[in-house]
Amino acid sequence: MVSRLCIAGYRSLRDVRLEIEPLTVVTGANGSGKSSLYRALRLLADVAQGRIVPSLALEGGISSVLWAGPEQFSRGMKRGEQAVQGTVRKAPISLKLGFSSESYGYAIDLGLPVPGGLFGRDPVIKAESLWTGLVLQRANAFAERNGPSVTLRDRTGQRRQAHTHLQPFDSMLTHCANPEDGAELLSLREQLRDWRFYDHFRTDIEAPARRRQVGTRTPVLAGDGADLAAALATIREIGIEGELDAAVADAFPGGSVDVAVSDGYFEVEMLQHGLLRPLKATELSDGTLRYLLLVAALLSPRPPSLMILNEPETSLHPDLLSPLARLIAAAAKRSQIIVVSHAERLVSALTKAGGRRITLAKELGETVAEGEERPMWNWPAR
Known part of the structure; x- marks a missing residue:
């Protein structure tokens, strides 16, 4: 570690010299240096x-x-x-x-x-x-x-x-x-x-995660999330039993996620409470798709020694921040995690879960x- x-x-x-823990949350006002710290970590890698x-x-x-x-x-x-x-x-x-x-x-x-x-x-x-x-x-x-x-x-x-x-x-x-x-x-x-670094997954209509992809075993989600469906299928096959379903149900009560397979192509499908048919990745809201991407990253069957998440709260509804905090805290038992965020609700939840809070400022x-x-x-x- x-x-x-x-x-x-x-x-x-x-x-800058910092002591970091198994779960560290870096926060601060806009322009305080959070992005520079994230980029410096990427340069080291x-x-x-x-x-x-x-x-x-x-x-x-x-x-x-x-x-x-x-x-x-x-x-x-x-x-x-x-x-x-x-x-x-x-x-x-x-x-x-x-x-x-x-x-x-x-x-x-x-x-x-x-x-x-x-x-x-x-x-x-x-x-x-x-x-x-x-x-x-x-x-x-x-x-x-x-x-x-x-x-x-x-x-x-x-x-x-x-x-x-x-x-x-x-x-x-x-x-x-x-x-x-x-x-x-x-x-x-x-x-x-x-x-492993995850920074602002694309969720626009042409985002790689919304497309059908040829499915192969994928224990590590790609940085752009293009192999989301394959990563979710791999978690279900060789990950910890029940974690994927629990993570989705925690954020979307009554909901579930599945992977449709057609001629070797994989596509994400999500059934939400009250709907008669599952929604495909192209139909999901930006926030829902981003949450599924974070689920795939954090439940990786091949946990990294260190994972850095840069502003994972982007596009998420405030109600999703508490489930996300629980997901991150659970993943921190398998990998060291650094979260860079300015969402106080997420920062507070991670701090209560045992994370070390570091607040950056400019002088x-x-x-x-x-x-x-x-x-x-x-x-x-x-």
């Missing part, structure tokens, strides 16, 4: 897929996502006695992402490229570290990357040079993970690839976690 999450230099997240450079390119490149304020705020700036202005920079410009657990931690430091090249908006990986425990120290590092050089600790505890010419756009997670002396890197890479353009103590953290040295 991830215990600490740390981000520095990304958009409004100048230096993209490192293991080798996609962090194109992911940042979609946001305008490294220069477009860096913290735009001063490196530090003076006391006068914080008290409003002095205008916010640039200070003498002591550290290099960078974007840092990291997390840790009781078992191990990982951090990456991304910097600016050398001026004048063709790829001036691509980030350069300056440093990476993988260590055991919550906090990076010299003695507990399994793997260290500095510039193009990667050092690994082998099974005897000896350190060796594993790579000397790693490209600045390649991570040691994708190029140095092997079962011999890079087993820890391999394990971490697979864990990051297992993280001088910087995202801060209200009332949270900053945990100890060390970034890898360049």
Whole structure:
């Protein structure tokens, strides 16, 4: 389970350090930095897929996502006695992402490229570290990357040079993970690839979830929900017996969901109380379809180590928020879950169910976690 999450230099997240639990709810006003936190988590997962450079390119490149304020705020700036202005920079410009657990931690430091090249908006990986425990120290590092050089600790505890010419756009997670002396890197890479993100399922008339699809066993719902019918059928076949029916009945008393099969094509059908025939996916309301998508994601027969839901309350009627909270709380017993939401009814219900509430706010353009103590953290040295 991830215990600490740390981000520095990304958009409004100048230096955020959070303690997270099996169920964590992140909330705050519009513009407080919730979306930036969600995107930062996606960037961490993209490192293991080798996609962090194109992911940042979609946001305008490294220069477009860096913290735009001063490196530090003076006391006068914080008290409003002095205008916010640039200070003498002591550290290099960078974007840092990291997390840790009781078992191990990982951090990456991304910097600016050398001026004048063709790829001036691509980030350069300056440093990476993988260590055991919550906090990076010299003695507990399994793997260290500095510039193009990667050092690994082998099974005897000896350190060796594993790579000397790693490209600045390649991570040691994708190029140095092997079962011999890079087993820890391999394990971490697979864990990051297992993280699951669900963000604003489409529910318009042309949404992928409304279409008939060829049915195959689907233990993991796709990010766009296109395989909803197959995912629901798989839950019914190999999931926990009765959970699907209970989740639907909790939100829609007297209702049930089924999957119609015709010549190998699957289509969602839902019978609602008072109707003489089931409604097909094309007939369902946006909120009903979105709730079914969340049911399919949260009841996955192959639970991930970490699932992140971004504003799952979108399009849902307020009466569906309590059933959704119960569904999320139950899923948190199988997976660690982070929910990013501004729906107070959902946030309160998840907090009452044992979730940790983190409220983000803005101070001088910087995202801060209200009332949270900053945990100890060390970034890898360049």
